[in-house]
Amino acid sequence: MRKVLGVIAAVALTVTAAAFVERARAQGGGTIEVEVRYQGAPVVEDIKVNKDVEVCGKEKKIEKIVVGPNKGLLHALAWVTDAKGPTTSKPVSLDQKGCEFHPRVLAMMPGEIDILNSDGILHNIHTFSTANPTINKAQPKFKKVLKEKLEKPEIVRVQCDVHSWMQGWIAVVPNPFFGVTDDRGATKVENVPPGKHTLEVWHPLLAKQTKEVEVKPGQTVKVAFELKK
């Protein structure tokens, strides 16, 4: 009897869950395909390293503005500024590897972040922020993970003072509708609630831009940006 009840319960649950997913999909949002271009020249700084060369390398290329072959801009954040969505955040991590932040631009929802030290040398996580409390914590070689919280939406700059060329950005976005561009300058924002929205594109060194988009259920809308200094 118990078994039968169990099976019935399981089936009922599955059906209900499936129905929910179906409804979500039916009502569901659309997709925004964002393409960000930059016509200017890439900005790269060459740095001679005077410490930890076995980990960092003797020379570092600091790629500040990376432009792909089709003028696509890497590491631009695209986000819908006026949509509301689920507030549960996914676990995110920022790694320090080869004396660089990976990824250089990270987007997350308010919540926890794991800061990893794959290098096995001293780094320090020094954040520059206004809404969130600033963090400046040492992460010596034996401290593989630092668990931190960024709970207020804003763009936080991260720096390692030991290796001052290490600069990164953590965009804390109040909703899940964001993406960071790949080396073709492309990213996708999915499950955006239908309606008219404002899409903002931000890059650490370029002027940000916004565009109005209309999202229709189950459809994909393409938006192109061209960022300037």
Add this chain to the structure above:
Amino acid sequence: MVAPGAHAATGDANAGKILYDRRCAPCHGIKGDGNGPAAELLDPRPRDFTSGIFKIRTTSTKAPSDQDLFNVITTGMPGTYMPAWGELSERDRWNLVGYVKTFAPDRFKEASKPQELPKEVGPSPESLKRGKEMFEAIECNKCHGTEGRADGPSRPELKDDWGHPIKPANLTQRWNFRGGPARQDIAMRLATGVNGTPMPSFIDSVEKPEDIWHVANYVASLGPASPNYATLVTAEAAAGALPDDPDVVFWKTMPPENIALVGQVTIDPRNFDPSIDMVAVRAAYNDKEIAFHLTWDDATQSLPDPAKQVFADAVSVQLPLTIAAGPERPYFLMGNDAEGVYLLRWENGRGVTEATANGPTKVTPTPGSEATGRAVFRNGQYRLVMKRALVRKDAPPLTPGVFVPIAFQAWDGGAGETGPKMSLTSWYYLRLEEPQSNRRFVVPPLVALLTGVAMVLIVRTARRWTPNA
């Protein structure tokens, strides 16, 4: 440091403002933004109170406690232009705390929580050993240098939160620690970090919690709590040769006199942020020569490179050309046209030379100088021996027992110091110790013997003399 006072809870911001505008605004600015009229000349720059970021705190929250602010006002910030305001009444100081907080009210909304430290560990040899291990494991050397002399490889890159270059602390000079030199102060700085600077918090970043104390104990062991500045240099009489090598036992066993140097701010270009603030001096002489052994910290060993605004590191010992019987001495700043000075100099890349000077820009090298010497640079420190003949025709006689005026100058070429841009002292004194004769083995025992005899006689006389006999 200072016990909470009766006025702690009653700091009156309005009363504080009146005092602030008069005493604090010249550096920190009327608006509290750290941009007072004097700010441009100061390094480290005055605090920008509007940021609400404070270096010294004993809290686990981001803002300091009222007591932390009160303590900084009371004791000042060693190694900076922030003086101690203990002369103000306690009530005035609490009123200033009240007013300073109004520049960043949001920062002080949250109630401050004290930073908990693990149970205190004393500075036992085991603790120092563990502290050194941890000092190396957490790589304090990256900024503070292998031996703590602020010469780590990251030094040139360091900036504060406002983008101004900032130097790491020289851990061998803890009298300059902004938050105090005690082991407890150091442990607290390690735990909280120093806000607004690259110095991070280590409370969660040591292997075991008590390591905070081991590292603090080790850092405290790197140098004395106070430099005990001297004003007199005594040259020891040596029987044999004076060694050129600054690292030999002869010099190491001789206690140094620490001489304080200040920036030259009398003539242009002035040096408001001198790099070298102390030279440790040892001296010895024999019947032929006199030698000076100088030790000073310099983060970089520099040779001249005008393109980079880098010059040769240098140091000089200054003596008058003639020794007057009275208090008259040449102008301390390398003499003037009326009266010159003698200089025994060392310059990186050039070695030891002699010169006379009638001011910082009128230096004449002495022809045919036979002065010699040797310098060693290691882990952010120079050690140098300079020697010259004891008796000279063109220099003042150095007679044992006679006080001779002496002054010092130093240049950190890596920090752009050259010419008048230097650190220096006013006149101090050099005294050649009188050679010890064999009479010291005869006279004191003789005095002791005579005293003994006299005492016995007195006792005997007293015993023989009886009242009412």
